[in-house]
Amino acid sequence: MARVLKGKYFADRDFLGAELGSNPSYTWRSIWEAKDVILLGARRRIGDGWSTKVWLDPWIPNTQSRRVLSPRHHNNASMKVADLMTNDRTSWDDELLRGMFLPFEQDRIKAIRICDAQAVDDWCWDHTKDGQYSVKTAYHLLTGGEDAAEQSDWARSKWMWKVEVRAERVREWVEGVLREGSEEERMVFSLTCWAIWECRNAAIFEGRGRFCEVVTRRVYDMLREINDTLGGRKGVGEAASSTRNARSVELDVGLGGREGGSAGGGRWRRPGEGVVKINTDAGVIEGVGTGLGVVARTHGDSFAWAVTMQERLTFDVKRAEAEAIFLGMKEVRSRGHTRIIVESDCWSVIKDLQDKKKGRADIFRIYDDILSLCNSFISLVFSFVRRESNCVAHLVAHSSPWIVGRRFWSDEAPQHIVEAISNDINNMI
Known part of the structure; x- marks a missing residue:
């Protein structure tokens, strides 16, 4: 009919x-x-x-x-x-x-x-x-x-x-x-x-x-x-790192085997040799805007590079976290790395990517872009971590002063980020 x-x-x-x-x-x-x-x-x-x-x-x-x-x-x-x-x-x-x-x-x-x-x-x-x-x-x-x-x-x-x-x-x-x-x-x-x-x-x-x-x-x-x-708009600004969960999960969506692992407890874990690990986070502040933060580290380097993208627009929490993951994956791909671990403290986004979830809501447009990027890597792991293991990315996302646009650090990061990285190294598994 x-x-x-x-x-x-x-x-x-x-x-x-x-x-x-x-x-x-x-x-x-x-x-x-x-x-x-x-x-x-x-x-x-x-x-x-x-x-x-x-x-x-x-x-x-x-x-x-x-x-x-x-x-x-x-x-x-x-x-x-x-x-x-x-x-x-x-x-x-x-x-x-x-x-x-x-x-x-x-x-x-x-x-x-x-x-x-x-x-x-x-x-x-x-x-x-x-x-x-x-x-x-x-x-x-x-x-x-x-x-x-x-x-x-x-x-x-x-x-x-x-x-x-x-x-x-x-x-x-x-x-x-x-x-x-x-x-x-x-x-x-x-x-x-x-x-x-x-x-x-x-x-x-x-x-x-x-x-x-x-x-x-x-x-x-x-x-x-x-x-x-x-x-006018109502509500109080809050960091976008919500929907926390004490569990840890990995997702291998590439062509290779499983790499690295999820951070245990509240400590950051060094990636394996030949693997780049990126930690991502986002911050949504009502009346100010949305900040995305990514920090990349390798087995031998405590700090490889970091990037932040800050906008005047305020996104919903889930979209902001997904955008941070997408930003990090694009930066890694542009540098020719093929084996990566992506860590985020947003359980709901990681779980959706694990399930390769489909739908018609706007968030699924971002998921489609993220999953299409997976074909650029030989091995890729999505991993959920607790907030304590993601502090550096959180600081990068909330970098001050708030400047609309993209900022990138490769040789020397701001002092507060260096201190957070040192803290990760001291408590590293």
Whole structure:
């Protein structure tokens, strides 16, 4: 049945981009009507950016609506996300973003990772950890879930209909509503009108109606997004070295045998001959940014090199830790080493890499890049270590002063890092 429906109604596109058609069957109409429910939590996951439209598709993560709220002005309606990248497709075009988007949207866009591996845009579900759609989360999303009470405070409000305004025309009535309502009520009214107009256009020009719940949810999401933006970011900064575990695990993903081992207890362990060991860590400080730290050592050298990359953007903890691993592996590969041990104190990332875990959440884009790098090495071990065995990488990630960009040390490290390395040597296994 699925193949028949796809061949007839959306042979050249995915389901979420399908149209109702001129003479739809009862089965197809019933399935198609549920598309708006899926779109409540679906988002385009950016790969190369060529199949996602900037102004029409939901693609901005960590926002309520996932769509662009900035005014389009004279920009091309069919503009693709790839057009927002630099010519070499390695970063976002900062100047272009500043000229087109609101500040908070600029930050969200620049936080989207541009993949190293070849990847195309696809759909993900924002309400599960692995990005895969589930009926359970869709039900909670549609019924309001934990936000149901908050949503009902305004969604069922009838204040605007009780405004005592003698109006012979709709314009006068609207002016009366905007004049009599509070600031929040005026905002809700304006967003509701916008959502109704958007629904009207979808019905007339695309032939698809929407459930009332979908329209009210759209208004609610936009309202929360605006309130979050006006209220600023909340939370206290914390180091990204969370999700600790006392266990130790190795993962050999290369072509050779197992190398080295995981650090025991709270002490660092010297790698075997011919092996480079890199310790990685990340620090996320709210209001400051994200720092990545990598330190490399060999069997004969207490210190080979270290590198830090500090950003103004704040990543989530798991992404930051994975980015630190990716940074370290790229640095090692650029120096021609083929036998390495990668140590991190983030158990969840190490475990995911061990399982070669797949999914549609954004974190899996980083995992794909990391695992594709594994082919560059003859032998590679991922190893979880306790925080005490990873102190040097932690200091590198939090290097002061905080300078946006990349810093590299090969001959002589800063004094506080040298002292931490000496402490590792003195307590070495």
